Amino acid sequence: MGAAAGLHYTVASTLLSKTYDDIGRAIGIHSLGSPAAGLLAPIAAAWIGARYGWRPAIALVVLCAVPVFILFLWRVEPTEPQQDESEEQADDRGTDEAFLSLLARPPIAYATIVAILAMFGINGLISFLPTFLVEFHDYTPTLAGVVFSAYFVVRGGAQIGVGELSDRFNRDTVVAGCLLLGIASMLVFLVDPGLPMIILATILFGTATSFFAALEPKVLDGLSEAERNAGFGVFRTVYIVVGSTGSIGVGAFADALGWSQTLWILAVLFAASFALVMVNRIFGLGY
Template identity: 35%
Template sequence: MRQMMSRISTARWSERHAALSVCVGSYFAVRLAQLLVSPVVPSLRGAFGASRGAVGTILTGMWLVYACVQLPSGAAGDRYGQRRVVLAALGGTAVAALALAAAPSLLAFGAVALLLGMGAGLYYTPATALLAARFEDVGRVIGIHRVGSQAAGLVAPALATLLGARFGWRVVLGSGAVVTTLLLGVLLRRGPSAPRAVARTDGGTAVRPRQVAAVLSRPPVAAAAALATVGEFAALATLSFLPTVLVEAHGLPLSTAGALFGAYFVVVTALQPVSGWLSDRLGRDAVTGALFAVGAVGYAALALGTTRAAALPAVALVGVAMACGPPVQSRAVDALADAECGVGFGAVRTAYILVAALGPVVVGTLADAAGWTAGIGLLAAMLAFAAVALVGARLGGRGRRPTHGSSSDRYRPSRPSETPWRFSPPSPGR
């Protein structure tokens, strides 16, 4: 009996961690397909005779569609099973990336870019719900999962440079389809087909605006969405303007600014699992508040410092702060019941991504009007305010510390009738 229980425990461990490994690879693949578009913008303009504004509109549209798909993807995961939606996301992303590489005109390119945003947008919400149902330490798992996205940010520029110089921009975009197809093949080969999930009759799959608003208005969910908005707002603005700030405000050569930008991604990538693990042990708010406080110092140094010596520590501090995703997103998952995790988490992501998408516009406009001190200073002020608010909430007795004794109940799968996502190969007799 003891030996049988040991085998069951080992199989469960293997299935969970195999699922996590494939999800990391899948997130890398879908995000790589998106991020390969930006490095080939100059080539696109030359090939199609497009203006910067036209290409910018296409990219904005892709990311807006990505944000809007978060909610329906969560609903689809609740209805049909997260594994099926993840497979659909990988397949849709692969097809869209291939069509993008073959686009004959700017109009066709723009239309397919919207489809790419849709395919990639289907992925994250159901994948997160799938992992949350399998692990108790959700913060650490989300942190590990997000490494896939951050790694894509590191690989995309180098891959685009390597392939673009020799083969052209179409091969660059096509490489995203190749990587995504490889991950799709892994899932299809090692994950046996699950039977059709039982249709939900509790309204869990219907995206009703009133019910979504009710979920988002609950104080714990609203607080998680607000914190996620602050972090994503700063992250998108940093992604857009950090090299420019280093060149224009700190006087760094473009090559040095690019190297520091790469170092920023390394810091963010390395600290994703660490911040998630710490939030499981110390509490979501404690870790988020500490990261925001560090970020406020880093952005203040970027805004006020004008020397090269100040740039390196400032970038490092900002990179530490932008590892806030796992504790913030875990806070949102904590606040949602199992039955609403897909739709609820999708609603949270749609809300904060849409608002945070204004980050580059707001910071860029403010910098045009009053300089980088004002533009980057806004980010420092936002993070400082959020950190102070979290400290006040904690001192007031509203801080959140995860209770590991109840985690297994909170995150158990909500559809016991659905076949679990297995990764072991089928037995010979099957």
């Protein structure tokens, strides 16, 4: 399932970059499906599973996927494969060497490190957000679930705005702004759990997690049209695979250190990512 899902995003984003000039906005709208699914799919699957059984609930995936597949074949024009001389030479060297060669490029390596630091904290807190609210702030499971759902609503709207801003202004500045909001969200989550503060923390965190709508177009901007599939695929694969360990890491930190220290660690990770972006921006390193 993970392999099949992973096949989609990279080539879809590359197709959007060839089709639209405003890549940030296009990626932001395209990615809207992820938080929308995170909000709606569990509800729909649980309702169908409780009413008709779990096999029909799983079959719901097919009912959603088949019409999309048909519409794509019908409405989206095919594109010609593109491969430049450097990619042909990379193929001759072998897949592993070509992979490492792309990853070693300073702009891709820089963006990958920034994304890994941020995604570690993001994936970790998303995985445990309801648990954190129940155990640390004594929320009821129902209220914690409401906050969790609200996060997906905020992220869905914010990533379109973040992508739009990255098209209009410097992408590094927009990424840095999101990461700064990530630092602030960790601190607000730690304070008094009153409703206004938790609403503020959810808005800040939902906006912060939309940083990829500016960072991914930045990576695409730095790649030639012919190498976008390979280069963007390398970037996405590494930062998602490594960043996904955040779920394990945050769980281990919470068991060993407690929730307060864990959120401080996540704030430091956001701060490190923010510092990398600001150093690149202030000193004009060109990454």
